[in-house]
Amino acid sequence: xxxxxxxxxxxxxxxxxxxxxxxxxxxxxxxxxxxxxxxxxxxxxxxxxxxxxxxxxxxxxxxxxxxxxxxxxxxxxxxxxxxxxxxxxxxxxxxxxxxxxxxxxxxxxxxxxxxxxxxxxxxxxxxxxxxxxxxxxxxxxxxxxxxxxxxxxxxxxxxxxxxxxxxxxxxxxxxxxxxxxxxxxxxxxxxxxxxxxxxxxxxxxxxxxxxxxxxxxxxxxxxxxxxxxxxxxxxxxxxxxxxxxxxxxxxxxxxxxxxxxxxxxxxxxxxxxxxxxxxxxxxxxxxxxxxxxxxxxxxxxxxxx
Amino acid sequence: xxxxxxxxxxxxxxxxxxxxxxxxxxxxxxxxxxxxxxxxxxxxxxxxxxxxxxxxxxxxxxxxxxxxxxxxxxxxxxxxxxxxxxxxxxxxxxxxxxxxxxxxxxxxxxxxxxxxxxxxxxxxxxxxxxxxxxxxxxxxxxxxxxxxxxxxxxxxxxxxxxxxxxxxxxxxxxxxxxxxxxxxxxxxxxxxxxxxxxxxxxxxxxxxxxxxxxxxxxxxxxxxxxxxxxxxxxxxxxxxxxxxxxxxxxxxxxxxxxxxxxxxxxxxxxxxxxxxxxxxxxxxxxxxxxxxxxxxxxxxxxxxxxxxxxxxxxxxxxxxxxxxxxxxxxxxxxxxxxxxxxxxxxxxxxxxxxxxx
Numbered sequence: 001x002x003x004x005x006x007x008x009x010x011x012x013x014x015x016x017x018x019x020x021x022x023x024x025x026x027x028x029x030x031x032x033x034x035x036x037x038x039x040x041x042x043x044x045x046x047x048x049x050x051x052x053x054x055x056x057x058x059x060x061x062x063x064x065x066x067x068x069x070x071x072x073x074x075x076x077x078x079x080x081x082x083x084x085x086x087x088x089x090x091x092x093x094x095x096x097x098x099x100x101x102x103x104x105x106x107x108x109x110x111x112x113x114x115x116x117x118x119x120x121x122x123x124x125x126x127x128x129x130x131x132x133x134x135x136x137x138x139x140x141x142x143x144x145x146x147x148x149x150x151x152x153x154x155x156x157x158x159x160x161x162x163x164x165x166x167x168x169x170x171x172x173x174x175x176x177x178x179x180x181x182x183x184x185x186x187x188x189x190x191x192x193x194x195x196x197x198x199x200x201x202x203x204x205x206x207x208x209x210x211x212x213x214x215x216x217x218x219x220x221x222x223x224x225x226x227x228x229x230x231x232x233x234x235x236x237x238x239x240x241x242x243x244x245x246x247x248x249x250x251x252x253x254x255x256x257x258x259x260x261x262x263x264x265x266x267x268x269x270x271x272x273x274x275x276x277x278x279x280x281x282x283x284x285x286x287x288x289x290x291x292x293x294x295x296x297x298x299x300x301x302x303x304x305x
Numbered sequence: 306x307x308x309x310x311x312x313x314x315x316x317x318x319x320x321x322x323x324x325x326x327x328x329x330x331x332x333x334x335x336x337x338x339x340x341x342x343x344x345x346x347x348x349x350x351x352x353x354x355x356x357x358x359x360x361x362x363x364x365x366x367x368x369x370x371x372x373x374x375x376x377x378x379x380x381x382x383x384x385x386x387x388x389x390x391x392x393x394x395x396x397x398x399x400x401x402x403x404x405x406x407x408x409x410x411x412x413x414x415x416x417x418x419x420x421x422x423x424x425x426x427x428x429x430x431x432x433x434x435x436x437x438x439x440x441x442x443x444x445x446x447x448x449x450x451x452x453x454x455x456x457x458x459x460x461x462x463x464x465x466x467x468x469x470x471x472x473x474x475x476x477x478x479x480x481x482x483x484x485x486x487x488x489x490x491x492x493x494x495x496x497x498x499x500x501x502x503x504x505x506x507x508x509x510x511x512x513x514x515x516x517x518x519x520x521x522x523x524x525x526x527x528x529x530x531x532x533x534x535x536x537x538x539x540x541x542x543x544x545x546x547x548x549x550x551x552x553x554x555x556x557x558x559x560x561x562x563x564x565x566x567x568x569x570x571x572x573x574x575x576x577x578x579x580x581x582x583x584x585x586x587x588x589x590x591x592x593x594x595x596x597x598x599x600x601x602x603x604x605x606x607x608x609x610x611x612x613x614x615x616x617x618x619x620x621x622x623x624x625x626x627x628x629x630x631x632x633x634x635x636x637x638x639x640x641x642x643x644x645x646x647x648x649x650x651x652x653x654x655x656x657x658x659x660x661x662x
Contacts, residue, residue: 027365029362057326057327057328057331058327058328058330058331058360058362058363059331060362060366062335084335084338084339084619084620085339085619085620112369113369114369114370114371114372114373115365115368115369115371115372165372264372264373264376265372265373265376266372266375266376266379266380267375267376267379268372268375268376269372
């Protein structure tokens with residue numbers, strides 16, 4: 001399968017405007033169609049290293065993002081999302097087209113791919129074992145994830161942890177990392193040559209920019225990982241670094257609350273989550289310095305308790 | 306007309322499943338999603354032991370629905386148990402209808418069939434006691450509008466849908482299978498008298514095979530919304546294929562339709578199941594069902610309307626008349642529900658009075 005970067009810009013344009021780009025992200029193939037320049041630019045910049053299916057025979061999801069017609073063509077322009085002919089959401093301002101693409105790519109997975117228990121959690125791996133970081137928005141999960149993957153950890157995903165219901169292994173879906181508000185500047189300062197998408201202000205989550213993950217993480221999207229740790233991170237300005245063990249029963253409940261499809265998959269999800277917690281050391285983690293946090297994570301990966 | 310989609314052909318000819326290319330699977334799975342049939346397709350492939358022989362991406366996508374389908378089956382059994390417990394002291398026999406009945410009776414058409422409401426049938430005389438018992442056990446009526454309450458209680462064949470306050474599960478309590486205001490009103494006493502006990506589940510009943518088929522046909526061909534049209538037609542196909550192997554079923558079906566005044570829906574059921582899904586129907590039954598055949602003009606129109614509305618709601622199955630067919634069937638369904646004057650009053654109320662709140 002060739003990389004998107006092998007397409008000259010006019011070819012990429014023609015695919016997205018025509019029969020669709022069959023983009024491969026982890027185990028999923030999504031047929032994306034759009035004539036919106038923000039989308040085409042965003043894919044050219046943020047998905048260059050991802051693969052696509054030139055045969056265009058099969059896709060798991062059919063996604064179209066189109067600009068609104070009528071007077072909206074000229075004034076207060078909007079982007080509409082179509083899911084194989086369905087129209088599940090209200091439009092957003094056209095400027096938010098690329099964040100919307102990222103958002104709907106997550107939505108496609110969380111509502112359908114029920115052979116996984118799907119957690120709202122960042123997941124990164126080193127030496128074959130993964131850290132799962134479930135956390136509510138604002139806890140600094142994505143920031144920590146972005147810093148880790150630029151310090152030798154492999155990105156599986158910054159939003160979706162896919163736990164196999166049959167074997168408990170974690171399936172990667174490496175895609176651009178979503179950074180919000182102050183995190184954008186923090187990561188620009190932390191990662192010397194960070195490649196980011198255009199920052200978009202005024203979304204429901206504030207200003208959003210996406211960070212390109214390391215090429216090695218994308219290349220290794222087919223390698224699943226064993227869970228090693230479940231860590232609930234919390235950024236707290238000026239605080240000392242604390243890695244406090246968390247009782248497993250409590251960790252179980254907190255992870256379940258951060259699952260997209262726990263109630264859909266029923267008993268199989270309960271068993272998978274039980275297995276995950278059993279295999280993992282669970283911690284509550286408070287930090288204020290990214291450098292210290294990474295040092296602590298590296299120590300975990302080396303086998304320190 | 307374009308050739309019948311593969312999604313319509315595989316039920317009678319599952320061998321076809323292994324002959325499809327990846328591109329054909331792609332389209333069939335998209336159509337199955339639109340028709341809510343992905344889980345049914347998974348069970349079809351599995352039942353014929355073909356999972357290993359279909360393209361890997363199609364297999365992976367079919368596997369997505371398995372945990373959901375398993376959980377659904379478990380949840381239905383749980384809810385039916387709760388309803389049974391709630392009604393134990395009431396003295397009305399619990400008769401399940403439609404999806405819950407297929408699932409609890411272990412019929413082939415329940416494999417992979419996902420549905421949201423549980424439908425039950427109780428005698429009209431026991432309606433108040435049933436409702437009270439359900440309320441005592443946590444189910445509440447969702448329609449608090451006085452007009453809606455009257456609409457259901459005076460005119461319809463069911464109570465306003467009730468949902469459980471904690472589990473959010475929904476029950477439709479029926480006392481008949483068509484509205485009290487419809488021109489045709491099959492006698493529910495006859496349905497209840499013929500009901501059969503579910504094996505191994507005390508105090509649980511389902512309709513007799515012929516009645517189950519007729520109710521399924523009534524439901525499909527009197528309804529106004531066809532987003533589950535193909536799924537419901539597939540119910541008919543699988544019920545007919547399964548019951549058709551039981552002695553006496555085919556002979557009794559047309560006669561029972563006459564008895565219950567349901568010859569028209571039976572005619573439609575056999576016609577469209579045969580045409581779209583190639584259901585096996587003995588020629589003598591086709592002949593006997595002619596009793597319900599509409600006049601030539603009406604039938605030509607219905608062929609056009611149902612021929613479109615019963616396809617998956619996917620762009621690949623639509624033509625320029627699909628939208629119009631859906632609209633006409635919606636109007637027809639309301640027409641069948643109540644006499645014209647009453648319908649006019651009802652629509653007037655819904656359009657100009659209910660909305661103001």
